[in-house]
C-alpha cells in the first residue's frame with residue numbers, strides 16, 4: 001500500500017461520516033445560497049507569474065509545519081502580498097485542515113479560493129461550492145477516466161474551476177484529454193513523497209498550448225519560483241515555504257518579483 005492509498009482510505013471513511021451528517025440535499029441548497037464562484041483564469045493568464053499560496057499545517061512528508069491558529073489572517077496576508085489565489089487544505093488526518101478553515105478563508109479574502117483535498121466523489125464538489133470554494137483539486141492518479149470526466153462535468157455545472165493534477169506524462173495526457181484548462185504538475189510523487197522539481201520541466205512540454213500550467217510543490221524560496229517560471233510555469237503553488245516564512249506577505253511578494261515579467 002502506498003502513502004496515497006493510506007490517505008485515500010482515511011478520506012473515504014471521513015467522507016462517509018460527513019455524508020451521514022449532512023445530506024446532499026442540504027449541501028445543494030447551501031450551494032444555491034452561495035455567491036457564484038470566481039473565475040481565476042484571467043488572473044492566471046495575465047503577464048508575470050501567478051502565485052497560489054497554500055494554507056497548510058502539516059503534511060505526511062514533513063509532519064508539523066506551522067500551527068496557523070488563524071487561517072483567515074494568513075490568507076489575508078497572502079492576498080496582500082499579491083497571491084492570485086489561496087489554496088486551503090481541507091484534509092484533516094494528514095494535513096490538519098478542515099472545511100472550517102475553508103469557510104474562514106472564504107469569508108476573509110476576495111481572491112479565488114481552491115479546495116485542496118483528495119476528491120473522489122461528487123459530494124466533495126458540492127461541499128466545496130457550499131463552503132464558497134472557486135476551484136477544486138482533481139488528482140488524475142486517484143481517478144479513472146470516467147470519474148475524471150464526471151467530476152469535471154460537475155465542476156462546470158457548479159462554476160468551479162478544476163485544477164487537474166498530474167505527476168507523469170501519461171497523467172498529463174489524460175488531464176488534457178479530459179479537457180483541463182488548468183493543469184498542475186505536482187513535483188511530489190504522492191505514492192513515495194519524493195520531490196523532484198525537474199519533473200515539471202520534463203512534463204510541461206506535454207501541456208497543450210492555451211492551457212494554464214501550474215507548478216506544484218518543492219518551492220524553498222524565490223529562486224525555485226524563478227526556475228519554474230523559466231521552465232514555462234504560468235502559476236506556481238507553494239505551501240511549506242510560505243507557512244514557515246514568518247512574513248507571508250513579503251514572501252509572496254518576493255516570489256512574484258523573483259520570476260520577473
Ligand SMILES: O=P(O)(O)OC[C@@H](O)[C@@H](O)c1c[nH]c2ccccc12
Pocket residue numbers: 054056116117118165186216217218219237238239240241
Ligand atoms: O508545501 P509545498 O512543497 O510547497 O507543496 C504545496 C502543494 O503543492 C502540496 O501541498 C500539494 C500538491 N498537490 C497536493 C495534493 C494533495 C495534498 C497536497 C498537495
